[in-house]
Amino acid sequence: xxxxxxxxxxxxxxxxxxxxxxxxxxxLLGQQGLEAYPIEVNDGETFEIPEGFIGRIxxxxxxxYKKVLVDEDMDYYEKEEIQDxxxxxxxxxxxxxINLIMNIQEKLQAWAKETVNCYLEQVxxxxxxxxxxxxxxxxxxxxxxxxxxxxxxxxxxxCRFSEWSLKDKISSDFLYKGNPCFNGMSDEDIIYEMTxxxxxxxxxxxxxxxxxxxxxxxxxGKGYLVENLDxxxxxxxxxxGTTHEGQIPKEIDQEKCAEKTLELMDLLKPKVVxxxxxxxxxxxxxxxxxxxxxxxxxxYHVFYCFYKNRHIIAIYHTAYYRYYxxxxxxxxxxxxxxxxxxxxxxxxxxxxxxYLVNSLDNPLTCYTISRIDKKDIVxxxxxSINLExxxxxxxxxxxxxxxxxxxxxxxEGYIAIRHIKYDYKGYTSTQxxxxxxxxxxxxxxxxxxxxxxxxxxxVFSKFGNNDNDIIExxxxxxxxxxxxxxxx
Numbered sequence: 295x296x297x298x299x300x301x302x303x304x305x306x307x308x309x310x311x312x313x314x315x316x317x318x319x320x321x322l323l324g325q326q327g328l329e330a331y332p333i334e335v336n337d338g339e340t341f342e343i344p345e346g347f348i349g350r351i352x353x354x355x356x357x358x359y360k361k362v363l364v365d366e367d368m369d370y371y372e373k374e375e376i377q378d379x380x381x382x383x384x385x386x387x388x389x390x391x392i393n394l395i396m397n398i399q400e401k402l403q404a405w406a407k408e409t410v411n412c413y414l415e416q417v418x419x420x421x422x423x424x425x426x427x428x429x430x431x432x433x434x435x436x437x438x439x440x441x442x443x444x445x446x447x448x449x450x451x452x453c454r455f456s457e458w459s460l461k462d463k464i465s466s467d468f469l470y471k472g473n474p475c476f477n478g479m480s481d482e483d484i485i486y487e488m489t490x491x492x493x494x495x496x497x498x499x500x501x502x503x504x505x506x507x508x509x510x511x512x513x514x515g516k517g518y519l520v521e522n523l524d525x526x527x528x529x530x531x532x533x534x535g536t537t538h539e540g541q542i543p544k545e546i547d548q549e550k551c552a553e554k555t556l557e558l559m560d561l562l563k564p565k566v567v568x569x570x571x572x573x574x575x576x577x578x579x580x581x582x583x584x585x586x587x588x589x590x591x592x593x594y595h596v597f598y599c600f601y602k603n604r605h606i607i608a609i610y611h612t613a614y615y616r617y618y619x620x621x622x623x624x625x626x627x628x629x630x631x632x633x634x635x636x637x638x639x640x641x642x643x644x645x646x647x648x649y650l651v652n653s654l655d656n657p658l659t660c661y662t663i664s665r666i667d668k669k670d671i672v673x674x675x676x677x678s679i680n681l682e683x684x685x686x687x688x689x690x691x692x693x694x695x696x697x698x699x700x701x702x703x704x705x706e707g708y709i710a711i712r713h714i715k716y717d718y719k720g721y722t723s724t725q726x727x728x729x730x731x732x733x734x735x736x737x738x739x740x741x742x743x744x745x746x747x748x749x750x751x752x753v754f755s756k757f758g759n760n761d762n763d764i765i766e767x768x769x770x771x772x773x774x775x776x777x778x779x780x781x782x
Contacts, residue, residue: 300330305346406470422456433472452535514631571611619758668703707754
């Protein structure tokens with residue numbers, strides 16, 4: 295038996311950014327034919343139609359049938375001739391019958407059940423006081439056609455399993471449904487929660503990881519991927535959560551955990567997999583038995599390999615703020631976009647770098663912190679901001695009637711916040727509720743709030759690693775600080 299595997303019209307429209315209504319149907323059918331490929335299936339063999347594809351059976355020489363449930367109570371089936379295309383799923387040929395074994399969602403549910411048991415077994419082995427709470431990030435029931443999979447080392451929060459409020463509520467579909475915080479929410483509400491400045495406890499403005507990857511992908515025109523929960527999956531190598539990645543208990547078998555994540559990757563079949571952080575990269579290499587990942591963009595810490603016909607790209611974790619300048623994000627976004635658009639074969643390093651040189655405004659200039667001109671940065675910021683000076687010689691400006699900002703090239707270069715009428719007593723003994731509120735706001739912006747002479751201080755290097763990024767970042771920050779402080 296021969297089955298012609300071809301992409302659905304819907305997936306073609308998605309891949310090429312086409313509107314079905316406005317596109318010539320003949321052109322779509324022509325493209326469908328160009329991307330189609332045949333497979334041969336013998337009696338007793340299984341075959342798979344990937345997600346986003348359909349299977350068309352050649353019935354010129356033989357008629358094939360499927361089983362149809364007629365009476366559920368009696369568990370009675372009848373044979374029915376197959377006249378339509380087969381949807382995505384795993385099938386088996388039994389003489390003249392083609393039986394659906396499992397579709398993608400059934401496979402994901404089976405994976406979730408096995409993986410839950412694997413993690414519970416680890417909890418049992420190492421003890422509930424050592425093991426941590428665990429969960430997967432994305433709700434796998436929402437996935438239709440995964441194009442991008444993002445993998446970190448482990449969730450950035452968690453408690454001991456023995457203290458976990460959900461430990462007695464774990465079911466077989468626990469990992470299938472994803473992060474418990476998002477259970478029961480619509481796609482729109484989840485995206486809103488991640489993106490908007492909406493936060494019930496006021497501890498964060500959205501999800502910083504989502505913000506950065508969204509900005510990175512926007513540079514390649516691919517931001518829509520993380521705006522659709524059916525197109526991307528966020529997961530981890532290890533589902534046990536800790537505040538910091540280095541805190542994963544040594545008793546935990548990280549390789550066994552990572553094996554389950556790689557199984558998930560094999561099921562989802564994404565075009566591109568992003569590995570966040572060096573620890574994640576090292577664990578992936580070990581479990582996948584990858585001996586080498588090349589730095590495909592020299593000087594930018596972007597590592598690459600082609601594994602099981604998909605692109606694996608390893609980058610710094612988005613928490614490494616000094617690396618994620620606007621320009622570096624543009625470089626990374628361009629690499630990811632190139633990989634998504636060329637998903638069928640291994641990326642050629644020379645071709646990629648030629649593409650980057652032609653597509654980027656400032657081709658692959660690698661900056662270092664030591665090269666920044668602190669005095670020029672101060673002057674450029676001063677000339678760009680529209681604030682009233684209260685100590686012009688010291689570059690001090692009013693953010694409100696009560697608080698001011700200092701912009702200085704002293705030492706490493708920094709901006710700092712304190713009262714306009716500063717009494718030089720410091721802030722260790724005068725932290726009223728208003729100052730505490732400002733400190734809390736500045737802490738979320740990566741300010742040092744433990745310096746006695748300042749409510750908060752932030753060095754230039756935290757805004758970027760070249761002059762333009764630092765100037766742009768400081769100007770943007772000053773504008774936002776003015777608005778935020780006036781609200782307190």
